[in-house]
Amino acid sequence: MSALTEIYVDNVTRHLPEDSRPDIAAEITATIDDMVDARLGEDADTSPDHTAAVEREVLEELGDPVALSREYSNSPQHLIGPNSYPVFVWALRWVLPVVGLLAVLTNVVTTIAVSPGVQIGEIIGKAAGNTVIALLTAFAAITIIIGLGDRGMDGGAADSLRKRKPGTWTVDDLDRGDSHGKQIRAEAGLGLVFIVALATVPLIPTTLLYVGHLNDGETFINPDLGVGWLVGYWAFLALMAVVEIIKFTTASAKPTVALFGGIVDLAMAVFLTIALLTQPVLHPELTNTANADIQQIITVIAIWIITVWDQVSTWRIYRRNRR
């Protein structure tokens, strides 16, 4: 075996499982030698230069060793396969906006709470930087988790094929599950989780976000806030929960339910805007006179971003379902 063939064979086998390398290397080497011999046999010229030229020709015919190695390995050459792709897109569409908004809110509130007198530019800079990191981390986590799942089920294709023997499929095997209904249920379930999380916000102690030293571990909410505001907040959340429960149990998003949900969302946003702009809603010890208003305004902006995004996505789903 010439040095060139040896290098070529090494290039092919270096990415293959170790136990299969010697066998494949021996087979490729024998093949290359056979191909070279066959071509030299047709030729009268047996000079070393001619032999080297023929060998080069044979190796080039076999092509890129990486491609040949890929053919041998026969493993999936994709990260997210066709069966996992819809789940991947769905996860990105739901998780990234939520992570982004939570990251912005958390960063704004904690930056202002930890550094009294902080400038608006610093708040934006910190929030933007940390939000980008949070988004990239979430994206990487989703991609890795679904990519690993995809490896486990070979893109889903092999899994679905393994379920039954060839030729045994009947129409009774059709998946009669309402995929549209399943999606509505999944979205409603996720919505309920968010609502429960939002309901607990007035009760969360500052120690949970490692800023408990600022107000002796009390909540983020002003303890002097009228009980009526809290009851109103929970009442609106209860209405939102009712909408999601209806969607979950009926597995459908009828226009009336969607419209009612939209109205409740808007009413909630108006309620929170009034609450935030008429009194200190956040704990006074977390704010200071210079930045208290900015904190409240940023929170209001975040609330309206969430509300508008929710309205737009609801409208898009409604339009999609009408088609």
Add this chain to the structure above:
Amino acid sequence: MNEDEGKALATHEQELRRGTVVFASLVACRRPQYGYSLLTTLTEAGIATEANTLYPLLRRLEKQGLLTSVWNTEQARPRKYYTLTDSGAEVAAALHSHWLELNSSITQLWKDGTP
């Protein structure tokens, strides 16, 4: 035939070949074949095959239990010989009858569509 049609034809021909190479390899391996001998057998039979797809294919067919292999070290150059297994023979026979059915269907379809 313009350039686009030429490209489309090349793609479809490749798809056709991909399916037939497996069948042709099984048929040829009814007699023991090593890599290069199989390549020349197929080429001489008019089934153009690329070496870089044929050798990995042989290993895959072996993994599927359709071929079995043995190294022959008695000759000056050690060679790995592939032979059809019993299940490989069954698959080859089934593919052969499918092939004949397809051939007659396509011929009939061609006749019916000829003005």
